[in-house]
Amino acid sequence: MPKPLLDFLGYSFFFWSNENEEPPHIHVCKGKQTSNATKFWITGDGIKL
Template identity: 45%
Template sequence: MPTILRIKGYRFYFYSHEPNEPPHIHVDKDSRSLKAWLEPVSLARNIGFRPHEINGILKLIEENRTALLEAWHEYFS
């Protein structure tokens, strides 16, 4: 489970056993978790985050999308 970024208490990572899915990122904070697609940035699933927090996380993903995609492609290629 490589961690790619840590921002504002959020941990951005992906699982090493998901190479057959489109590029995506998992985000955890405390006991909450979400999965977001990277192309285009959109919510795939959410466990526990409130709507305003989801929007903030998606904005962080958008702002760091290039680095996240580079990490994804580097790891899975």
Template identity: 50%
Template sequence: MPKVLIIGRYVLFFWMGENGEPVHIHISVKRAEANATKFWLLSNGGCRLANNNSGIPDKDLRKLAKAVTLNHTLICRAWCEAFGAESLVFID
């Protein structure tokens, strides 16, 4: 599970083997976990919450969504490197 960013106590990461899905990032507290929160990245540079399986508080979710948006390019580049993708697929 490649870690992409660490923001405070949250780790943002990819699960390997999910390269068939549109670009997304998982977030959990301190380490990668199976029941992580998931954000889809959007083609316009934003993001959309897919689920909050890890139960991150709303205040933190808003901050994390902003961080995902601000790091959209970095996350997309890391996705291409991790999965060997030549092009990106978004949900929108």
């Protein structure tokens, strides 16, 4: 698992550098990191869930 970019109130924010050509996004999870963590998509209009 990658090292979290940020730990905030028990949430970890992290990303993988190559994730099957998916658009840019960041994973967020509470506690232990998992591959099915919530994804926030980073777009030109802002951030989408």
